[in-house]
Amino acid sequence: MRILAVSGSLRAASSNSRAIQALALLAPAGVEVEIWRGLGELPFFNPDLDIDPAPARVAAWRAAVEACDALVISSPEYAHGVAGVMKNGLDWLVSHPGLHETPVAVINATPPGDYAQAHMRDNLSVMFTTLVEAAFVTVNLRGRSETPAQIAADPALSAPLRQALNALAQMG
Template identity: 50%
Template sequence: MKIAAISGSLRAGSSNTAVLRAAARLAPAGVEIIPFEGIAGLPFFNPDLDGDDVPAPVRAMRELIGGVDGLLISSPEYARGVAGVLKNALDWLVGSHEFPDKPVALINTSPRATHALAALTLTLETMSARLATEACVTLPLLGGAWDEHGIAADPALAEPLRSAVERFAAFIRTVQAGA
């Protein structure tokens, strides 16, 4: 099973990116989590460019999303909303055939970041994602200098994250069995 991971943060020391890397380390056997590293290279969404010949970074993202069984997203909250870079990436997926009915799980790295999570959930539902609510998790990483190794080594963080990835894999298998 292959799951793409998208961080909504461009910051080098991002806890959102770190938690996705930790999720990849903690994934059960048979589950591969593949990071999408090209979010910074996506052009601003422009419907005039959203045709048969989309920009190369958009094509790469769409090919990744089309080739995986699910999508794991972790994004910071900025000004009570979804990070612009993540919203831009999602805008490029709205009109694509790769995204509808794609299983999606969300990781929130701050218990205080509820507005972005709610907005992201609404956006994904509007885009016809199959949101695995039972696999969404909030981890208290706010204010810490967490990297993937620290997250994976801390039982209070690793166990809920591992469990969320396992629940997401089970959700994807259920979706695939019903398809």
């Protein structure tokens, strides 16, 4: 199974990025977690640019999504919503069928994040993804500085990530 993981934060020391890096370290045999790092390089969504061929970075994003068996998103909440860079990435996928029926997990790395989670559910539902409820998890990294390896080694921090991986693996 191939899982594509993306962080909705562009911060160098992002909790969301560390969560998906830890997720990759925890992947069991037969599960590959690829981390997509190009979200900040996507142009702002503009329907006038949503043409064939798509802009190069958009084409790369869409190809990565199309090639995966499942998608994991970890994005911060800004102003009671999904981070703009993450929403922009999702907007580029709306008209592309590559995400349809793809199992999706959402990791909340800085609780509470309830508003962003709700917006993410709405956006992903409209995009006809398969929301894997058991893979919507919280790993509380707010104010913490553990490395991805330390997160993966900590039973309390890694348990929700393992839960998300197991739930996605059952889908595949």
